[in-house]
Amino acid sequence: MAKEKMVKAITSMEEDFAKWYTDVVLKAELIDYASVKGCMIIRPYGWAIWENIQKIMDGMFKETGHENVSMPMFIPESLLQKEKDHVEGFAPEVAWVTHGGNDELEERMCVRPTSETLFCDHYKNIIHSWRDLPKLYNQWCSVVRWEKTTRPFLRSREFHWQEGHTIHATAEEAQAETIQMLNIYAEFAEKYLAIPVIKGVKTEKERFAGAVDTYTIEAMMHDGKALQSGTSHFFGDGFAKAFGIQYADKDNRLATPFQTSWGVSTRLIGAIIMTHGDDNGLVLPPAIAPIQLIVVPIAAHKEGVTEKAEEVTARLKKICRAKIDNSDNSPGWKFAEYEMKGVPLRLELGPRDIENNQCVLVRRDNGEKDTVSLDELETKVPEMLEAVRDGLYNKALANRTEKTYVAKTMEEMIDIADNKPGFIKAMWCEDRACEEALKEKAGVSSRCMPFEQEQLTDKCICCGKPAKKMVYWGKAY
């Protein structure tokens, strides 16, 4: 009896973080496994989170002048090959379509792993004059990368994302766009997802295939590992040259435009789970929670309780995503169920509460209970939702602060990397060999060179030559 089953306990985070994660995505009914290995079914509760993310972000994109378009899902092999670095980066992991019905295709095509080549092909068709610039395009879609190892939301063979692709008359304008979008990602992560992020630029080794610069927001998960949560790329004029995109400038001379691309994906749902979740399940930031407040009637068989609870729910629906559970499950079962689903606020209402014209509001993030007058719900509930967001953000920031270390020598680096999962700040000479040595000796990769630089020492932690950049190092998802 599905609805009468007890909510089964999940593995604790301390015991096995990876198992805890899988338990949560399944028990909170975010996903189901699909018949194609490495793909996932996103269930209604998981998809509603993504829809809320999309709605807010799409608004931010449109406010900054971006327009949505839809490109085909297929890329002919010859088109994928036009930009050399790009094809090298993606060709090894694309899914190839070779047949249409019973006929072999003249040229095989891949399912898009990303759409730079499609946008370039289109831009070549529609851009002729400086008056056609800029184009600020975005699309919401799914893409496919045939990865060997997969995990729900974090790395799946098909995943949903948005990919922005813009084209500009000048390099300065394109660079400003790249930074603008990184800032929008950071604002979204911090304000709406309550996830603090570090903004920075990737090292050459970690750059997107074909990019001049890749900017990133890096978040720290509860277990101290890093999750790259959004990237924004400046392409210079490399793609435009490879695809022969040119326009007549104001003096009627042919010029080459500059491009960017930027994306976030359903990985963000993985970030939410691993940043805020606990041993009772999911904990959702209110802005993207499909249910922001669940009403649980207590002693619902008593006269007037269900009616009053429904009246209160109807009032709350006007100010937030409120829902009532008046099934015949026990209150205890319901508490556990909506805790598992990460609903930010629970409202308990029983006969004695009704007598006193009050109810109990319980915060999911810290368990705090508040007895609140029913007359004050319209002011109290929004306040408490805001408090949950702030509580989540501060807890995540404290976790990151606690788990951020400084290494000044290779010994320190190895010791921290071995024993203290987290971010490690250390100086670097910008030599790729040192970056690779750190990976080999300490098992860490460069997360980013943060915009907020510090001079920890004068020397590269690896080779001792003069340091050029402070880098965040760590283990990553």
Added chain:
Amino acid sequence: MAKEKMVKAITSMEEDFAKWYTDVVLKAELIDYASVKGCMIIRPYGWAIWENIQKIMDGMFKETGHENVSMPMFIPESLLQKEKDHVEGFAPEVAWVTHGGNDELEERMCVRPTSETLFCDHYKNIIHSWRDLPKLYNQWCSVVRWEKTTRPFLRSREFHWQEGHTIHATAEEAQAETIQMLNIYAEFAEKYLAIPVIKGVKTEKERFAGAVDTYTIEAMMHDGKALQSGTSHFFGDGFAKAFGIQYADKDNRLATPFQTSWGVSTRLIGAIIMTHGDDNGLVLPPAIAPIQLIVVPIAAHKEGVTEKAEEVTARLKKICRAKIDNSDNSPGWKFAEYEMKGVPLRLELGPRDIENNQCVLVRRDNGEKDTVSLDELETKVPEMLEAVRDGLYNKALANRTEKTYVAKTMEEMIDIADNKPGFIKAMWCEDRACEEALKEKAGVSSRCMPFEQEQLTDKCICCGKPAKKMVYWGKAY
């Protein structure tokens, strides 16, 4: 100079309807052709129409209790083959993925042509008890059918749609769902797209592969041809049996559930174009127009005109999707441009209008001009948008009425089919051979057996045996 170019004339509808259609989709910047033949790039203006359609329909789906999910885009060959009729219908036109990166897949998989098999596979996993029923799921996605002949929006190898998939404890409940969704489609088409439709059931020959019954809404295009604009299928328990989906009923006995599916696609954009368009281009129903009203300043160089036009635009943005064009193009160029794009209302404002505290409002559907006091805009504009919708609907209905014929003999049928494009009502014995004979002799297919039946004669138009149903016949896109 893209923005200074004159708007080129398009082929007239009378001269060549097919060419007119292609001219409109390109000139109104709805699409661009893609590098993969038969696929299309939906440009910002076209995609904004689809987003408006999605927003309204998604609201209607959610109001009736449906939830959105996301299935993978791939179907393993063995899964596609589980329901016999279904695989026969779709296998000849699917795109096959055979390789992931450099490795050949153990089992090839197709890109979904429709997702019944994926939903069934998922339902088998998550449905165990009567408490798990019904599931009312929908997804917005794109699907692929490797067609030989393609046309933008009407028949493309990849197209966007929504596909609803529901599963119920009883056949009655599933049948009621099938009809409910058909009614939602009809309401959407008539109220928001201003397209009158005929509701009915498909003949066995025209049924969806695997369905017990397929219901349809059929619209008539300006040229008299039919466009199937939405379908809703009752599956009985055929898929459930093929996939082994069972549940424990209230008496704890194993039972087999019943299913439906229903979908509309970007074909609706083709329907809008061919129902309402004219020789000046696109004509958009206000509910889904990306721009509902365009403000064109007249003699904009005169003092105060631009300022007043912007002030008026700001006011109108609060009540509709209003936009101002204050580029340096001539008013005549702008008139032609926004007529091509089908903007329902144009607001002209010049120095003399401002003196008289008035403006001119021009309807796209019939060219009617109204001089309106600037004080009355907030009431007049919504009224006129509503009038445009009514005007479009009535014009389309008149076209359909005019082009709907009755045939009582085979001679009449052939004569009408040859000379008068439109719908032909005629009686039928329900024998497939007669349906096929009509296709061969008159070149018409059965569009539907309408819910509103009439008894035109007693005999089948083809064989003379007793008639069982009145059918709408016609040529179709």
